[in-house]
Amino acid sequence: MYKRLSAFIITSILLNTSLTLAATPKDPNQADKFPPSPLEITTPDPLVRADANKQPLTLSEQLALKAALDNLNQQAAATLQAGDKVTAWEIWNRELRLRRYLGTLAEVQALSRVGEIAWNQNDRQEIEYITQRLRAIQKQELSPKKTAQKPVDFPVLQALGEAYQNVRSLPDALTIYHQILAIVRQQNDVAAEVATLTTIGELHLGWFDYPQAAATYQELLSLATARGDVASELTYTQQLAYIYQQDKQIQQAIDKLNQLVEIYTSQSNLTQVPQLKLAIASNYESLAQENPNLLQEAFNNYQQAYTMAWEAQQFVTAGEALQKLISLYRSQGQIDAALQTSQILVETQAKASNYYGLMQAYDQIGQIYLAQKNYPQAVSAFQRGLQLAQQLKHEEAYFTQQIQKASGQ
Numbered sequence: 001m002y003k004r005l006s007a008f009i010i011t012s013i014l015l016n017t018s019l020t021l022a023a024t025p026k027d028p029n030q031a032d033k034f035p036p037s038p039l040e041i042t043t044p045d046p047l048v049r050a051d052a053n054k055q056p057l058t059l060s061e062q063l064a065l066k067a068a069l070d071n072l073n074q075q076a077a078a079t080l081q082a083g084d085k086v087t088a089w090e091i092w093n094r095e096l097r098l099r100r101y102l103g104t105l106a107e108v109q110a111l112s113r114v115g116e117i118a119w120n121q122n123d124r125q126e127i128e129y130i131t132q133r134l135r136a137i138q139k140q141e142l143s144p145k146k147t148a149q150k151p152v153d154f155p156v157l158q159a160l161g162e163a164y165q166n167v168r169s170l171p172d173a174l175t176i177y178h179q180i181l182a183i184v185r186q187q188n189d190v191a192a193e194v195a196t197l198t199t200i201g202e203l204h205l206g207w208f209d210y211p212q213a214a215a216t217y218q219e220l221l222s223l224a225t226a227r228g229d230v231a232s233e234l235t236y237t238q239q240l241a242y243i244y245q246q247d248k249q250i251q252q253a254i255d256k257l258n259q260l261v262e263i264y265t266s267q268s269n270l271t272q273v274p275q276l277k278l279a280i281a282s283n284y285e286s287l288a289q290e291n292p293n294l295l296q297e298a299f300n301n302y303q304q305a306y307t308m309a310w311e312a313q314q315f316v317t318a319g320e321a322l323q324k325l326i327s328l329y330r331s332q333g334q335i336d337a338a339l340q341t342s343q344i345l346v347e348t349q350a351k352a353s354n355y356y357g358l359m360q361a362y363d364q365i366g367q368i369y370l371a372q373k374n375y376p377q378a379v380s381a382f383q384r385g386l387q388l389a390q391q392l393k394h395e396e397a398y399f400t401q402q403i404q405k406a407s408g409q
Contacts, residue, residue: 037129038093045094048101062102069095069102069110080121089126092117096133105156108137112163119167127167134163135172142179154183161199170207174200194223194232201239210247214240234263245279254283270308274317277305281324299328315352322348326364339368359388359395363402370406378406 044050047068048057057065072095080088092114099110111130118126140146141156157180164173177200184192197220204213217239224232241256257280264272281301288295302325309318322345329338342365349358366381386399 037132038090039096039129039133041093041097045098047098052101057101065098066102066106069098073110073113080117085121085123089123093126093129096130104137104141104153105159108134108156108159108163112159112166115163116166131164131167131169131172134160134167134169138172138176152179152183154180157183165203170203173203177203190223190227194220197223205239205243208246210243210249214243214247214249214252217243230263234260237263241279245283250283250287254280254287257283271312271314274305274309274312274314274321277301277308278317278321278324281305281321285324285328295328295332299325302328310348313351315348316354319345319348319352319354319357330368335368335372339365342368355388355392356394359385359392362388363399366402366406370402375406379403382406 047065049061072091076088076091076095079091096107096110096114099107111134115127115130115134118130137156138160141153141160157176161173161176161180164170164176177196181193181196181200184196197216201213201216201220204210204216217236221233221236221240224236237256237259241253241260244250244253244256257276261273261276261280264270264276278301281298284294284298284301288298302321306318306321306325309315309321322341326338326341326345329335329341342361345361346358346365349355349361362381362385366378366385369375369378369381382399382402386396386403389395389399
């Protein structure tokens with residue numbers, strides 16, 4: 001379900017360029033002789049009787065044709081696997097031309113299946129042929145004249161939406177799913193509304209359209225809240241926090257993260273809260289670059305993250321929170337506080353058996369003492385770091401150099 005906008009843009013550019021070049025014959029007078037889409041060829045086919053367009057196939061004829069077309073699909077797949085792409089697409093295009101005799105739904109489902117193969121094979125021309133045919137079907141199905149006579153064929157709409165996804169045509173897919181959304185809302189089908197909104201949200205999110213994704217998931221959150229679906233509320237709030245974070249909407253991300261803290265706290269599920277507090281603090285730290293008054297919020301949340309993580313024996317998370325606090329203290333010139341917090345970090349990393357982190361903590365303490373010109377304490381910290389470095393067989397030369405630097409002062 002999840003797609004990639006960059007891939008879509010690149011494919012579209014290459015596709016449009018390729019088709020423009022291909023559709024421009026060297027001789028302008030021969031422009032009308034450019035071969036049509038293979039899906040629109042009207043040459044009679046021995047699998048279908050000649051008057052099938054005037055007289056629909058009987059049930060037995062449809063069953064026989066379906067079996068024959070299923071066989072063509074298998075032949076095409078085997079031919080492609082054998083390395084003969086040209087013949088494989090000829091077979092598939094023949095199958096697709098004839099599928100329309102089995103009805104619109106059968107044709108769209110076949111176009112969807114083959115379209116996905118074309119995408120995976122990076123066959124841009126075949127993708128364009130299939131997309132053109134899907135649009136023609138869409139125009140036919142949603143024409144005012146047809147819809148005035150009878151309701152839209154819902155299964156066909158659903159199949160069109162999936163087919164457009166398979167050929168990575170985002171605008172077309174969204175058009176279809178919004179049509180579906182309008183229908184299910186008229187029918188007061190809440191389950192179908194949620195399913196359709198979820199698909200729309202995933203499409204926007206998968207193609208990195210964060211503002212539209214946020215709007216869609218906010219709708220889903222409102223629906224979940226209205227029906228008291230706590231599990232879905234949690235899911236959609238998590239998704240919105242992620243979306244706002246990705247879209248650099250920092251304050252909105254903080255709001256959703258705080259909502260998550262409230263939800264988990266109300267459920268007495270505090271194990272998730274320290275990481276959320278870390279994320280909140282990090283966001284406040286980002287905002288504080290423009291509004292220094294928010295720096296205290298960053299401090300507060302890092303401290304809460306550490307406290308809660310320590311109580312939950314999540315020592316790795318506790319160490320991460322302490323490291324962030326130390327960096328903040330040093331950036332604000334609060335060296336004593338940074339040093340005291342570094343000593344706590346040593347204890348925390350030891351509890352976590354994080355020897356690499358412990359080595360870094362001693363390095364940090366050494367650097368602080370070095371900045372204070374407290375050389376004996378700096379040497380002591382670097383020596384402890386060297387002992388760990390020797391055990392880890394990592395950064396031994398660095399710590400040796402730092403000891404020499406501190407000793408030479």
